[in-house]
Amino acid sequence: GQSLEQxxxxxxxxxxxxxxxxxxxxxxxxxxxxxxxxxxxxxxxxSYNGLDGLEETGRFSSFLSRSDSYGYLLLQELQMxxxxxxxxxxxxxxxxxxxxxxxxxxxxxx
Amino acid sequence: xxxxxxxxxxxxxxxxxxxxxxxxxxxxHEYMSWYRQDPGLGLRQIYYSMNVEVTDKxxxxxxxxxxxxxxxxxxLILESPSPNQTSLYxxxxxFAGSNTxxxxxxxxxxxxx
Numbered sequence: 001g002q003s004l005e006q007x008x009x010x011x012x013x014x015x016x017x018x019x020x021x022x023x024x025x026x027x028x029x030x031x032x033x034x035x036x037x038x039x040x041x042x043x044x045x046x047s048y049n050g051l052d053g054l055e056e057t058g059r060f061s062s063f064l065s066r067s068d069s070y071g072y073l074l075l076q077e078l079q080m081x082x083x084x085x086x087x088x089x090x091x092x093x094x095x096x097x098x099x100x101x102x103x104x105x106x107x108x109x110x
Numbered sequence: 111x112x113x114x115x116x117x118x119x120x121x122x123x124x125x126x127x128x129x130x131x132x133x134x135x136x137x138x139h140e141y142m143s144w145y146r147q148d149p150g151l152g153l154r155q156i157y158y159s160m161n162v163e164v165t166d167k168x169x170x171x172x173x174x175x176x177x178x179x180x181x182x183x184x185x186l187i188l189e190s191p192s193p194n195q196t197s198l199y200x201x202x203x204x205f206a207g208s209n210t211x212x213x214x215x216x217x218x219x220x221x222x223x
Contacts, residue, residue, distance in 0.1 A: 008150075033211075033212075035212075041216075041217075042200060042214035042215060042216050042217055043153065043200070043202075043212075043214050044214070045211040045212060045213075048211070087152060087153065089153075097143060097155055097158045097166075097168060098143070098155070098202075098204075098212055099155065099169075100145070100152050100153040100154075100155075101152055102150065102151060102152035103152045103153075
């Protein structure tokens with residue numbers, strides 16, 4: 001089986017930095033992905049980490065430590081439009097299905 | 111425009127009345143899947159398909175059927191819907207491979223009364 005744990009809610013101030021953590025347990029592991037979902041919308045892809053280390057895409061960065069079964073999404077210079085739910089997801093070896101965590105609802109306040 | 115299209119967007123039906131939610135993608139993706147989203151439970155996979163005529167169960171397949179007769183289409187069938195299948199459903203597609211981005215449809219909000 002597999003499980004992913006992430007905080008259910010995070011609140012941060014506009015302009016600040018926030019980190020959303022994800023720990024996973026899985027029988028096989030290809031890599032960790034992050035998706036963003038605004039209320040009423042569909043999930044959209046943010047980033048993927050297949051190897052240990054940091055991946056940076058603009059204001060968003062994602063980190064993976066395979067030895068710790070841990071990753072995080074870092075959002076910098078927070079904007080009000082970043083208020084959304086963020087999901088970590090894993091692809092398992094031997095299968096191509098994408099398994100999602102329960103999501104972290106980020107609220108950005110002025 | 112590259113997209114995944116689901117229909118209908120909203121559906122209210124009665125217990126036991128068979129329904130089909132369609133999903134179509136225009137990106138020539140091999141991989142397609144269905145998820146349901148419920149408050150506090152995230153996205154749970156129902157079924158997925160690696161390619162035409164290849165389907166497999168996800169984490170919550172009970173009460174659902176799928177078919178993949180063509181590469182672009184992956185319909186979700188509820189033969190006898192029940193109220194516990196009231197949920198928000200998403201179809202997704204991607205190329206095969208571990209690092210590929212999954213593209214999601216806009217969702218179908220299903221209510222079974």
